[in-house]
Amino acid sequence: MSSAQFNAGQSHGQAEAKTQQWIDSAKSTAESAHDKACDAAGKTQGQAQRSKEESAGFLQQTGEQMVHMAQGAIDGVKNTLGMGDKK
Template identity: 70%
Template sequence: MSSQFNAGQNRAQAQATTEQWVDSAKDTASRAHDKAHDALGHSQGQAQQSKEENATFLQQTAESAANIAQGAIDGVKNTLGMGEQHKK
């Protein structure tokens, strides 16, 4: 009976050790998942911020180009005597 008892005890210890390893692996996987999720959220936030900054920059650039073009048109009109300065 002693050998059966030892075999049972060894099996119980092996099972407990296996369960500890499985639990440890689950915890490690869970922490890795959480870190990946946090990194993804951070990356998405940065991408949204960059998108908004780029949209603002493009809008400002378009407005500036429109103002420059309008200034050029007004300059040509004034040179040709068709501008507001000559209509009065």
């Protein structure tokens, strides 16, 4: 085997090794990006669920206040007309 063929073979081997390093690096970068995206999605989903629960609690509380106010208004009208418990 001539020196030129040896050098060509060696260069080819080095190029293959370098290509494999680039592929491995790209895979690692892609996996890292995927993991970060999944983490972010999970956090966002959790925050959305907490916001939904907080909103539901607020609306429930507001609805109950409205019911009490309406009942108070009804009782006031009944008392004014002499139809209430307080005659």
